Amino acid sequence: MVLLAAFVCAACGLVYELELVALGGRLLGDPVTQTSLVLSVMVFAMGIGSLLAKHLTRRPATAFAVVESALALVGGLSGLALYACWAWFGQCRAATAALAALIGLLIGAEIPLLMTLIQRIRRQDPGRAVADLFAADYVGALVGGLAFPFLLLPAFGQAAGALLAGGVNAVAGGAVVLWLFRDEPARRTRLLLWAGCGLVLAALATAAAGTDAVERAARHALYGDRVRFADQGGQQEIVLTGAATGAGLRLYLDGRLALCAADGRRLQQALAAPAMAGPHARVLVLGGGDGLTVREVLRHPGVRQVVAVQPDPDLTALARTDPALTALNRHALDDPRVRIVAADPFGWLRAAASAEPPFDVILADLPEPGGERGAELWTEEFYGLAARLLAPGGRLALHPGPLGPGTAAERRFWAVESTLRSVALRTTPYAVPVGTPGCGTPADQGFLLAAARPTTLAPAELRAAATRLAARRPTPAPPPATLLRPLG
Template identity: 60%
Template sequence: MVHQRPVPARLPVPAGLGRLAVLTTVFVCAACGLVYELELVALASYLIGDSVTQASVVLSVMVFAMGVGSLLAKRLRRRAAFGFAVVEAVLALTGGLSAMALYACFAWYGQARLALVAFSLAIGVLIGAEVPLLMTLIQRIRRQDAGGAVADLFAADYVGALVGGLAFPFLLLPVLGQLTGALVTGAVNAVAGGALVLWLFRCDLGPRARWALLTANGLVLVVLAVCSLLSGPFERAARHAVYGADVRVAVHSEVQEVVLTGGGGSGRPVSLFLDGHLRVSGTDASRYHQALVRPAMTGPHHRVLVLGGGDGLAVREVLRHPGVAAVTVVERDPEVLRLARTDPDLVALNHGAYDDRRVHCVTADPFDWLREGRWAGDGPYDVVVSDLPGPGVTPSTKLYSQEFYGLVGRALVPDGRMVVHSGDTGDPAGSPTLWTVDETVRSVGLRTTPYTAAGPPGPGERPRIWGFVLAAREPTGVHGPGLRPCTRRPPGLLPSTLMHPRYDD
């Protein structure tokens, strides 16, 4: 079989400079491709939850689609320059708009899974088509053995992926945010692909093809620029669609998105959302935090440690008990602490808990803070209150692990008590999550009493049911109005560990 060799290209520059231009474009396109991938994973984890599942879906679909794209690119090799420019223009538009489209599907249609798969598939196909076309182009500049050409392309590709992977969390996300960061990445992608073909391989294009590419890339850049200008109003409209029209505060901290709704004279109770999850509701905050704190405060409570709970509501309940000498709060997000100290509605809800001289705040990850033994200066503690996001939220899973509870046990006095929020059970008899938390706490040598408490029902709704686990080295009971101990322990329970998390989202 005779293989047709690529026709040498007529270049406006020496061959060495032409190869450098192609490899530079490979570098830029690889960086943009990885940014699209990471942006889909990050946004899906925030909107849908369970980052492990979302990362698996995005990565597996994209890798499969890249293989499909490589096969489809065979049909474009005869017009490799024009085909590559078209692929990059479509990729820039698709990748640049992906974050905005995904957020719109979640905000106005209530789900984003289908959009996540569709964009992963489309972006993967387009990324997969890049390398075969670039291989053809670089061989047209100067013929070399296939192994050497592949090595050069993959080296530039992998270095570009490294730069894109580092730029996303350390530059694009903190400086531009997810929406604008994706749009800017799309613009860079369009410019890199279009410039390479329209400058270096312009002799391969007829007048109509040149004008078509100039028009297409110009339209892509205009669309991305307009969307970037409108990203602020779009994000506010989408946020109102998710949280309601009375959003008062919405900030992206270094840790998460923090949203406050209600209050401020709106006539609606104040609510605090962290990464889309409701953490404080003015309608049931008192009942929830009473159920969380009071059972643990029935014994000695001279020194108290609150893990999470930066809103100050658990601290408010702790301070209601006489004999409390010191309260340490370990909260990873300084923005939540700032709002709990300064927002009038949150301050009214937590009764100005952070103005009390007995309260000391630490901004740190609770796991790291305990592991590094930074509690030794104030502890050990008589009571530990774990007011953390539910274990179904993937970043919090390690804070519901056997290893974490082992660290908590070291910070307790011999007769100390710990209470753990275990999520909404939906069942007065408990849920799999509640019983998994219970078994995990028991696995570190503590005796437990799981219990539930019901919150007030909303209009036409069933009451929320919260799950808790009270633990100590000696048996302890749970008493109080509205508190219901859970006694029907399911068989075959296993603890959750860092290497084998057992919580479902």
């Protein structure tokens, strides 16, 4: 029974760890840093917790019940706490480090206390006892690690999954050990421990019942009163604000503004128009799940087929059914010329190299570069695969983001240009001023038109802007981005 408790507690501990990694990475958009922060802080804190547990081994059952009740409460509430910090304070990295340290301290105290309890039950060689305990601990970690992505996340979501793990942790760690070693604490202490375990379970159940209310309050703090749709999809949180008529329409993905209706058409026109100036019978759209890029493609006569590779099917479904979005994209995703493929763009390009005919135009409507999320979509490997799908005379266009002399965004822009040049594409950079009141600060948005042969930028008014922008190209050119050296 003690080894079973160790097994379950190890599974729950790994669920808390993965919760901090996954949720923090989604909120901050930097999963590599988040993973490193959580793992390093938690492992260090486990060592400190093991040292501190030496002072608790005189009453190991009582101490273990207290530790597990505290771990169940902190770990179970960690997801909600992290989300609340991000929503109300605008950042959650400090909260992530604090939660990782506290959870690590409590997990680190488990092993010395469990070892003492095992030795009380059955005197045996210390090496055998350590082997039994570590085997239960490691197998439990395997079960917890597999349960998190394949069971807890799909069935309960991140916050509710952590709360469920906390409840299991409280029962397995506190109640089982208190029942097995009920003679260790005095009667009054035992009643207090049982009451504490019950309060933890009640707190977790209350938090589970109030999870939706917390999420609604957090969204109100982030987006105001006009949240019309909110869903924690399989890949990202999708929030739509504004009226169903389209007034004030904004689309947020994981808390970041992805679409403002007043600016959407100008951005998509700037992306699509220069590339569509040549042959455009077959067009490939990578990303752009809101349907606006596809709408701009279909405005040009002569388009026979559009293949839209959309990584998030939840966003695509919303763009096909929401009245404001469908009015904005003009039901472009339902056009018979459009074939929607729900797939990761990188993986689809690898498979399509031998299965798809060439495309006259490729439009990459992807999240802006920066950080680790989606970094593979701005690499030499990605655009090398895309270049192989271009027909002779075909064009590729992309939008690396805003420009500003001397800013990190402009340095990333020229690094993206170097990446395109590294796969033997000729590039034409151009900028379009975008910024409608209510949609953010007006700024020049940078675009890149690339082809295997020299291209002429159209319409004519863009050529002057392109000449001015080309004069800002840094010398020497920044190195291209690769999977091993992504954009910073």
